[in-house]
Amino acid sequence: MSLTISIDAMGGDHGPQVVIPAAISALKKHPDVTLILVGDEQTIHSHLQKNNVNNEPRLIVHHASQQVEMDELPSQALRGKKDSSMRVAINLVKEGRAAACVSAGNTGALMATARFVLKTLPGIERPAIVSALPTMKGHTYVLDLGANVDSSAAHLVQFALMGSVLAELVDGKDKPKVGLLNIGSEEIKGNERVKEASRLLEQTDLNYIGYVEGDGLYHGEVDVLVCDGFVGNVALKTSEGVVHMIRHYLRQSFSRNWLTKLAGLIASPVLKHFRNELDPRAYNGANLIGLQGIVIKSHGGADEFAFANAINIAIIEAAKDVPKNITKHLEVLLEGQVL
Amino acid sequence: MSLTISIDAMGGDHGPQVVIPAAISALKKHPDVTLILVGDEQTIHSHLQKNNVNNEPRLIVHHASQQVEMDELPSQALRGKKDSSMRVAINLVKEGRAAACVSAGNTGALMATARFVLKTLPGIERPAIVSALPTMKGHTYVLDLGANVDSSAAHLVQFALMGSVLAELVDGKDKPKVGLLNIGSEEIKGNERVKEASRLLEQTDLNYIGYVEGDGLYHGEVDVLVCDGFVGNVALKTSEGVVHMIRHYLRQSFSRNWLTKLAGLIASPVLKHFRNELDPRAYNGANLIGLQGIVIKSHGGADEFAFANAINIAIIEAAKDVPKNITKHLEVLLEGQVL
Incomplete structure (x- = not known):
């Protein structure tokens, strides 16, 4: 073609x-x-x-x-x-x-x-920014990553639908698992918009599995993770910051003295393999969906x-x-x- | 005493x-x-x-x-x-x-x-959950980590004040730098509550330095980072998820075959030093402030x-x-x- x-x-x-x-x-x-x-x-x-x-x-x-x-x-x-x-x-x-x-x-x-x-x-009121992020099981589409703040419940449902179509078409996933990003520390979880979005999602034909907490993203609990753009952007940038900090400390640990430098030299093919596994360049390309x-x-x-x-x-x-x-x-x- | x-x-x-x-x-x-x-x-x-x-x-x-x-x-x-x-x-x-x-x-x-x-x-309407998180320069107090959703601008200012007192008293920081967690991808940054909180913070005697994006947290741009509890909880849990995923891939990279296992053995004191640097146990203890x-x-x-x-x-x-x-x-x- x-x-x-x-x-x-x-x-x-x-x-x-x-x-x-x-x-x-x-x-x-x-x-x-x-x-x-x-x-x-x-x-x-x-x-x-x-x-x-x-x-x-x-x-x-x-x-x-x-x-x-x-x-x-x-x-x-x-x-x-x-x-x-x-x-x-x-x-x-x-x-x-x-x-x-x-x-x-x-x-x-x-x-x-x-x-x-x-x-x-x-039928789509607001476009969203979506990108695949690496997880322990492959990758997850996360949206919105920053195009919209204060997204309504209906917007979140539209994001869910768009993410689901993406996972189905691009990755060939059958009935992609969709989750709503939420917090779990309080009796009544999350805010009103997230709870309303959850009620709406249960009525759709999407494979909506419920709430997912921040750590669930990287555990690969879902194929599509839906959130407001403010929250999604913070999650994305925070993740980048953690990776950057870990690299900094890893590099520092291997460069303390000649012995650690030698260990670093010996481990370098392994560390290179590790870096390739999570190479952010392999995930470059967000969709304005x-x-x-x-x-x-x-x-x-x-x-x-x-x-x-x-x-x-x-x-x-x-x-x-x-x-x-x-x-x-x-x-x-x-x-x-x-x- | x-x-x-x-x-x-x-x-x-x-x-x-x-x-x-x-x-x-x-x-x-x-x-x-x-x-x-x-x-x-x-x-x-x-x-x-x-x-x-x-x-x-x-x-x-x-x-x-x-x-x-x-x-x-x-x-x-x-x-x-x-x-x-x-x-x-x-x-x-x-x-x-x-x-x-x-x-x-x-x-x-x-x-x-x-x-x-x-x-x-x-004068404090809502208690918050605050904890020190490790950064490239030491640590940063982040609040709220999940006690409140939909925090108002006034609540965010109260959080800023409480975090600043904590950094000053516990760490002996003079005029701790306070930032507001925000996103930077749009023309008009952030949501209304964050913008209003920023206007209020500029009128206080706190050392408010402005907006900080998610990655700025781990770069150690501020001593105190203020956000709504929904956003803070997502940032915290997402960070935990990233660390967990990186450990998973690092372990996996070192256990692929006998050669990588040997490299891991040689590098193990360095990897241990690295783990200690970011040991989450050293940060255990959140304050209901x-x-x-x-x-x-x-x-x-x-x-x-x-x-x-x-x-x-x-x-x-x-x-x-x-x-x-x-x-x-x-x-x-x-x-x-x-x-």
Whole structure:
């Protein structure tokens, strides 16, 4: 099956320097895919030459005269950067010329622009940010990771549905297990919105298994974990902080003296294997889900390997037509009058 | 200075089996402290004998005929267990016979009972759960860890004040840095309550440095991190989950074959040093702060070392009279009409 994906070649901390080699390596992996590189024509061509790529018919350069800065306000980008590489890449999805787009640019601007250009799917009030996080049993889709604060119970149910469709289509999971992130220390668990969402989820045809606490995420208790964007963002960032701190102390423990350094040298292949198991780059690529089109957000600091992974996610989701399947599932929910 | 601390000898997953050896080891460390062991007299005496302790004048046994179960509803414990070891230990604080109490029992029941018996400090509407968490620079007090959901802006300011007093008194920090946990991915950061709390905190004499994201916690950006109990509990449990998962993968990486096992053997002193650096037992002992008395909650599954640490925290806070100092600081805030 032949697919075309548009790529914001200028976005991210490293821009074309990372995006273009990543695109070239993604092309090799997917012989049926065409990539449209959107951004400053001259810059893109010079990077293609640097990578010894000339006249590759599956790499199309599409000029865009502007660029959204990493710290630019979303509203400014939306109003003032109508020919940005980010916006044009999204426009190509809207026009049906690309089946998905990928950007490592400013998250807020990407969400605002994608929402403005593509609109949400019928029945979805708010798009969410979803990403797979590694667990002891594989991975779990967590949403929302920060697009929405103060999500209502109905929004949480919509997130659950979207996450479930993703796990089913992308991972081929039959009846993915869906959980609601909650706390368990009080007599009456959680807040009102979570409890109301739980009541609603019990009425759906989703495989809703109930509340999951923070540690249950990494134990892999569910395939999809649903939460408000404030809570999800805190959980994600906190996790990143813990991993960073553990690396710091691990490195420190191995570099105290020549004996520990020697032990570190001997253990280094094992430690490398361990790092690979939890390599965050292998999880790079969050989905702005709930839109009439596929938009994949790469981490701003992504390297070539990580960005290629985000392109890979875009290709898989485009091939499975995630948005259409969300709509189909949503219709079932709406018929059942749950929402 | 001579201090008396009451201890719920029956609480926790292991009860007197852990509590009594921990109490004995705490006594050795603190020659001026007297401990009141509350619970079934016979059981306590038999455990004291098992540990070869007879006629120790600084270990007082105080009988209580009931025991709160770990899964008992707080309301049931409050109504039906008026002579529980937990309740009696708290009563001793209320009566001024103990300067603080420690329990590894059911968190919900402990909070409900402590709040009912001791009442909150004037000006504090809701007690919070606060604990020090390890960071790359030492530790940070995080509150609330799960006592309250949907905390208002005023509650968050009260949490900030209590955490600041704790960091100042316990750690001797001058003007402890206080941060508000927030997310940074959207144009207008965070939710309304966090933004309002930020405006209020800027008017206090606290050393409020602004918003901190989840990863900033473990980077040690602040001495005190303030958040709603739902968010704080998710951050805490998620962190525990990450640590658990990393241990799992680290163990797995070292046990793949005889070569990796050998590397593990050679690296084992280093790995042990690393584990000790982040030993959660060294952080055992959360404070139910905001009450007219000191109540320290130990983890239910605490071992002897961990429970002794919780006793240690109770002793330090009692010596510094944390509640009185909170009231003093609160009066300054109230005079300034911030709250």
